Amino acid sequence: MSKAPIPDAFPEGARIAVLTTQPLGRPLDYRAPAGGLRAGAFVEVPLGPRKVLGVVWGPGTGEVAAGKLRSVLRVLDAAPMRPELRAFLERAADYTLTPLPAMLRLATRAPGLGDPPAMRRLFVAGERAPTRMTDARARVLDALEAATSGLTLAELTEAAGVSASVVKGLVAQGAVAEIETPRDAPFPRLDPEVRGKPLSADQAAAAEALRAGVAAGGYATTLLKGVTGSGKTEVYLEAVAECLARGRQALVLLPEIALTAEFLDRVEARFGARPAEWHSGLTMTERRRVWRMTGEGGAQMVVGARSALFLPFADLGLVIVDEEHDSSYKQEEGVLYNARDMSVLRAAHAGAQVVLASATPSLETWANVEAGKYDRLELAARFGAVLPEMRAIDMRAEGLPAGRWISETLARAVETRIAAGEQALLFINRRGYAPVTLCRACGHQIACPDCDARLVEHRFLKRLVCHQCGESIPTPAACPECGKEESLAAIGPGVERLAEEAQARFPEARLAVLSSDLFASARALKAEIAAIAEGGADIVIGTQLVAKGHNFPLLTLVGVIDADLALHGSDLRAAERTFQLMRQVAGRAGRKEKPGVAMLQTHQPDHPVIRAILAGDEEGFWRAEAAARQATGMPPYGRLAGIILSGPEPEPVFQLGQALARADGPLRRIGAEVWGPAPAPIARIRGRHRVRLLVKAAKGAPLQPALSEWLAQVEVKAPLRLAVDIDPQSF
Numbered sequence: 001m002s003k004a005p006i007p008d009a010f011p012e013g014a015r016i017a018v019l020t021t022q023p024l025g026r027p028l029d030y031r032a033p034a035g036g037l038r039a040g041a042f043v044e045v046p047l048g049p050r051k052v053l054g055v056v057w058g059p060g061t062g063e064v065a066a067g068k069l070r071s072v073l074r075v076l077d078a079a080p081m082r083p084e085l086r087a088f089l090e091r092a093a094d095y096t097l098t099p100l101p102a103m104l105r106l107a108t109r110a111p112g113l114g115d116p117p118a119m120r121r122l123f124v125a126g127e128r129a130p131t132r133m134t135d136a137r138a139r140v141l142d143a144l145e146a147a148t149s150g151l152t153l154a155e156l157t158e159a160a161g162v163s164a165s166v167v168k169g170l171v172a173q174g175a176v177a178e179i180e181t182p183r184d185a186p187f188p189r190l191d192p193e194v195r196g197k198p199l200s201a202d203q204a205a206a207a208e209a210l211r212a213g214v215a216a217g218g219y220a221t222t223l224l225k226g227v228t229g230s231g232k233t234e235v236y237l238e239a240v241a242e243c244l245a246r247g248r249q250a251l252v253l254l255p256e257i258a259l260t261a262e263f264l265d266r267v268e269a270r271f272g273a274r275p276a277e278w279h280s281g282l283t284m285t286e287r288r289r290v291w292r293m294t295g296e297g298g299a300q301m302v303v304g305a306r307s308a309l310f311l312p313f314a315d316l317g318l319v320i321v322d323e324e325h326d327s328s329y330k331q332e333e334g335v336l337y338n339a340r341d342m343s344v345l346r347a348a349h350a351g352a353q354v355v356l357a358s359a360t361p362s363l364e365t366w367a368n369v370e371a372g373k374y375d376r377l378e379l380a381a382r383f384g385a386v387l388p389e390m391r392a393i394d395m396r397a398e399g400l401p402a403g404r405w406i407s408e409t410l411a412r413a414v415e416t417r418i419a420a421g422e423q424a425l426l427f428i429n430r431r432g433y434a435p436v437t438l439c440r441a442c443g444h445q446i447a448c449p450d451c452d453a454r455l456v457e458h459r460f461l462k463r464l465v466c467h468q469c470g471e472s473i474p475t476p477a478a479c480p481e482c483g484k485e486e487s488l489a490a491i492g493p494g495v496e497r498l499a500e501e502a503q504a505r506f507p508e509a510r511l512a513v514l515s516s517d518l519f520a521s522a523r524a525l526k527a528e529i530a531a532i533a534e535g536g537a538d539i540v541i542g543t544q545l546v547a548k549g550h551n552f553p554l555l556t557l558v559g560v561i562d563a564d565l566a567l568h569g570s571d572l573r574a575a576e577r578t579f580q581l582m583r584q585v586a587g588r589a590g591r592k593e594k595p596g597v598a599m600l601q602t603h604q605p606d607h608p609v610i611r612a613i614l615a616g617d618e619e620g621f622w623r624a625e626a627a628a629r630q631a632t633g634m635p636p637y638g639r640l641a642g643i644i645l646s647g648p649e650p651e652p653v654f655q656l657g658q659a660l661a662r663a664d665g666p667l668r669r670i671g672a673e674v675w676g677p678a679p680a681p682i683a684r685i686r687g688r689h690r691v692r693l694l695v696k697a698a699k700g701a702p703l704q705p706a707l708s709e710w711l712a713q714v715e716v717k718a719p720l721r722l723a724v725d726i727d728p729q730s731f
């Protein structure tokens with residue numbers, strides 16, 4: 001029997017992309033084992049003295065003499081990586097100037113990859129209640145309730161902080177049950193035929209357009225714009241239904257893990273089962289299951305954080321990027337990438353549709369709509385509610401005494417709302433008690449020893465915390481500089497301090513403080529959010545955590561404590577960010593029948609950004625912003641790349657920066673300019689000094705090849721490091 005040659009099989013040797021931490025950019029040549037190699041296969045190969053994981057990337061180059069080729073050790077029992085995922089990774093690596101292995105690592109974060117599926121024992125909640133409840137037992141039951149699919153003994157004892165004997169005791173009583181399951185079971189089926197809510201006319205029109213796109217198949221990106229509460233989620237779930245009905249997979253990216261719980265409930269209500277989740281909170285076993293099942297099609301829908309876009313989907317048909325403008329989509333450590341932009345690239349390779357949902361789209365997305373690259377759908381009105389009225393409180397006229405931040409005007413509005421049985425939200429985008437701790441005797445400000453950042457007092461934790469590196473120290477009783485006792489003063493407001501003021505100002509009110517650091521787990525946060533939604537608080541005090549996505553039906557007043565906060569600073573994106581954040585926070589008010597009001601405390605009521613927010617003149621704001629960026633050739637009308645150099649000593653870092661700035665020939669050839677070296681936006685972190693060069697190029701210029709050529713001219717020796725940040729967030 002004669003067989004046609006299989007084009008994707010390499011009988012002799014192949015190039016293999018090897019997962020190593022060394023900055024080897026290119027795949028390496030290896031000899032094939034008996035039986036040959038198939039493109040995309042996961043293999044184990046020798047690298048120096050080690051064995052490492054690799055992916056078969058293409059035919060051998062023949063550059064290495066046959067006698068010198070090392071052999072592939074074994075081919076793993078895992079489905080080969082699909083060509084479209086490989087092509088995407090290669091493009092993503094080129095775009096972000098990341099070595100392929102580092103990019104590949106994002107797509108292979110699956111423990112036990114290649115291990116055969118096996119049965120394993122899991123613990124789940126049992127039928128009976130324990131005979132006697134102890135703290136330890138309660139923690140075990142809590143941990144089981146929080147887990148989506150049961151836990152191994154090791155995971156359970158770790159999560160609950162108990163010994164195995166506590167678990168065994170509960171098993172004996174029938175309060176915990178042991179089950180045997182295959183390691184990688186498919187996820188429960190989502191039923192796309194379950195009807196969604198009846199849609200309003202413009203919701204239905206938008207849903208129809210998205211469904212049609214999914215039905216047509218192939219790649220396209222659509223901006224789904226609509227004020228908070230207009231039903232964007234409701235609408236894009238229709239697109240998900242269409243995708244599932246066609247047997248393809250859907251991916252929904254959310255900017256904040258805290259939003260996942262609420263969203264999963266919604267998906268369950270809509271499709272009758274919970275989808276797969278992907279985020280940093282998963283156990284190794286869960287991670288492995290999701291990774292395998294997306295590859296085998298046993299996960300129809302994945303809801304996750306940005307790295308979910310690297311999962312090995314069998315047939316990706318739709319990607320939703322919710323709150324597409326959110327800056328947390330930018331990964332700022334390790335491989336620097338923007339998950340929104342990478343989603344579009346991923347979808348283009350997979351032949352999938354993309355929906356970018358936002359009330360306040362990024363300027364980048366606006367520009368792509370204007371250029372005709374993205375389609376645009378708009379939900380004009382709130383569903384069953386009206387947008388909040390926006391008012392400014394001119395703080396210059398309020399005459400507040402030092403150390404207080406709630407104006408009389410705002411306080412009276414809060415009282416009125418509480419008296420009416422409604423809720424008020426006081427928003428301040430600062431965690432902790434106070435941003436600055438200052439010695440009244442010597443003027444010393446307590447700063448992080450390792451970072452260019454002040455330590456922030458967290459009174460609840462009784463510690464001073466660095467928001468840059470996370471290090472903390474117990475709040476000292478005396479000034480560490482001059483030694484004077486009780487001389488330390490808190491300067492400025494943080495969310496904890498605002499809560500203190502609110503409690504004093506409204507002694508009868510029930511307060512809920514929502515700040516990420518005050519919750520031990522996503523589950524605790526979810527419980528608090530549910531309690532607030534049901535009326536369990538009169539005043540909600542929160543950081544940016546509350547600005548995103550949650551529905552509080554009783555909330556009718558939003559007070560922004562410092563609307564000017566984000567306007568300051570040199571970042572050219574400040575206006576855009578302030579606009580987005582303020583609109584989003586204001587959107588928390590009056591989500592149901594009761595109309596809402598948003599009050600912005602400001603010292604600059606005439607600032608153009610504040611005025612645009614108050615007027616709700618979105619298009620006007622964007623046009624003005626766009627014109628300003630266009631005039632200066634800044635993104636999205638020009639291209640930027642940041643080069644971050646870092647090292648333990650400032651001097652060599654600067655010298656390296658200067659050497660680069662001098663060697664700018666390859667950049668000049670494409671008409672690009674270099675600015676810097678200058679201190680990076682975070683000038684020191686974890687003991688490393690950081691310097692940045694910014695490269696600005698015209699929109700169509702071949703930036704990446706020029707950057708490669710430019711950077712290849714200098715040698716970066718440890719302990720110095722160089723990182724490339726294409727499309728930096730701040731500029």
Ligand code: ADP
Nearest residue numbers: 197198199200227228229230231232233234383
């Ligand atoms: P967005 O994502 O734009 O903020 P959501 O989809 O979350 O809006 O909708 C806001 C609220 O209105 C949610 O509680 C949602 O269930 C409800 N809602 C939206 N559209 C409808 C509809 N057609 N029928 C019933 N409820 C709806």
Ligand code: ZN
Nearest residue numbers: 448451466469
């Ligand atoms: Zn620090």
